[in-house]
Amino acid sequence: MNINQLPFSQACENNKAPILDVIRPLFLNSTHLLEIGTGTAQHAVHFAQHLPHLIWQTSDQQGYLEGIEMRLAQVQLMNLRQPLALDVTQTWPLAKQANIDAMFTANTLHIMAKEMVKAFFNGVGEHLQSQGQLCIYGPFNYEGNYTSESNARFDIWLAEQNPQSAIRDIEWIIQLAKEQGLKLMADHTMPANNRLLHFIKM
Ligand SMILES: C[S@@+](CC[C@H](N)C(=O)[O-])C[C@H]1O[C@@H](n2cnc3c(N)ncnc32)[C@H](O)[C@@H]1O
Numbered sequence: 001m002n003i004n005q006l007p008f009s010q011a012c013e014n015n016k017a018p019i020l021d022v023i024r025p026l027f028l029n030s031t032h033l034l035e036i037g038t039g040t041a042q043h044a045v046h047f048a049q050h051l052p053h054l055i056w057q058t059s060d061q062q063g064y065l066e067g068i069e070m071r072l073a074q075v076q077l078m079n080l081r082q083p084l085a086l087d088v089t090q091t092w093p094l095a096k097q098a099n100i101d102a103m104f105t106a107n108t109l110h111i112m113a114k115e116m117v118k119a120f121f122n123g124v125g126e127h128l129q130s131q132g133q134l135c136i137y138g139p140f141n142y143e144g145n146y147t148s149e150s151n152a153r154f155d156i157w158l159a160e161q162n163p164q165s166a167i168r169d170i171e172w173i174i175q176l177a178k179e180q181g182l183k184l185m186a187d188h189t190m191p192a193n194n195r196l197l198h199f200i201k202m
Contacts, residue, residue, distance in 0.1 A: 003074070007067040011107070012042035015137070015191065019043070020050055022188050022196050023104065023135050030054055030102035030133055034094070036120065037108035038083055039064065041071040047104075048080040054102070055079050059086035088112070088120040094127055101129045106137040109173065110155075113164035118176060124201075125180030134182060134199040137190065140170040148193040173197070 027033065031054065038044050038058040048056040058068055060083055068083040084093050094100070103124055109117050124134055139151050146152040151167060158165040174184050181202050188196040 001066055001070055003070065006071055006074075007040040007064075009040050009042060011192075012040060015106075015194065016043055016046040018191055019106070019137055019196065020047060022190070022198075023047070024051065026133050026135060026198055027051060027054055027102050032099050033057060033102035033104060034098075034100045034127070035059060036086065036088065036103065036105040036123075037111075038068050039107070041068040041083075043104075043106055044068075044080060045071060045075055045077070048077045049075070052077075052079055055081060057081040057084065057100075059084040061085070061087050088116055088123055092123050092127055098127065099129065100127055101132040103128055103132070103134045104137075105135075108138070109136065110138055110158060110167045111162075111165050113162075117168060117173075121176040121180050121182075124177075124182065128182075128201045130201055132201045134177075134197075134201070136173070136197040136199075138194055139167050140173065140195050140197075141167050142170055144169060151193050170195070170197075 033054050034057045035044055036059055038060045041058060044056055044058045056079055058081060060068060062085045065083045065085060072080055086092055128134060155167045177199050182199040183202055185200050186198045190196050
C-alpha cells in the first residue's frame with residue numbers, strides 16, 4: 001500500500017468536527033482512551049490533534065492495521081498510539097493495568113453481528129475503569145423504528161453486504177451497557193441521522 005491508496009471515508013471528513021464538539025467536554029478529564037474499530041484512522045488523527053492531553057490508542061481487526069499505520073505515519077503526534085490488533089470476539093490485547101478511562105467507537109455496532117456487539121460490551125465491561133467514559137457514534141433505531149428514510153435504505157444496503165449487519169435498537173444497546181455497569185448519560189442528536197451515545201461506567 002502506498003500513500004495514494006490510504007483508506008479514506010468522506011463520511012469521516014464530514015462528521016469529525018461535529019463529533020469533536022460533543023466529545024471534547026466529555027473527555028476533558030480522561031487520560032487513556034481506547035478506540036475500537038479505528039478504520040481509516042481519520043477520526044483518530046483529528047481527535048488526537050485536538051485533544052492533546054489524551055493518549056489515543058487505536059485498534060482494529062488485523063486487516064485494517066496496515067492502512068492505520070500508514071495514516072498515523074503522516075502525522076507526528078506524541079499522544080497517538082500504533083494500532084492494536086483487536087477483534088472484539090477475541091481476548092483483548094490489553095495489559096491488566098492499561099488504565100483505560102475512556103473508550104470511543106464510531107460506525108461499528110451496525111457492522112458487527114449481534115454476537116460481536118455483545119462481545120464488544122463484555123470487553124468494555126472488563127477493561128473500562130470505573131467512572132470511565134464510553135462514547136458510541138452511529139445510527140440507531142428507536143422502539144424498532146428507523147429515524148429516517150435514509151437510515152431505512154442504509155439498513156437494506158447493509159443487509160445486502162452482510163445479512164448479520166444491521167442498525168441496532170437503542171434499547172438493546174442500553175440494556176447490554178447496563179449489564180456491564182454502564183449508565184447512559186446522554187443521547188446526542190448528530191448530523192445525517194446519527195447519534196452519539198455517552199455512557200459512564202458506575
Ligand atoms: C464502517 S467501519 C467504521 C470505521 C471507522 N470507525 C469510521 O467511523 O469510519 C466498521 C469498523 O468496524 C470494525 N469491526 C467490525 N467487526 C469487528 C470486530 N469483530 N472487532 C473489532 N472491530 C470490528 C471494522 O474492522 C471497521 O473498522
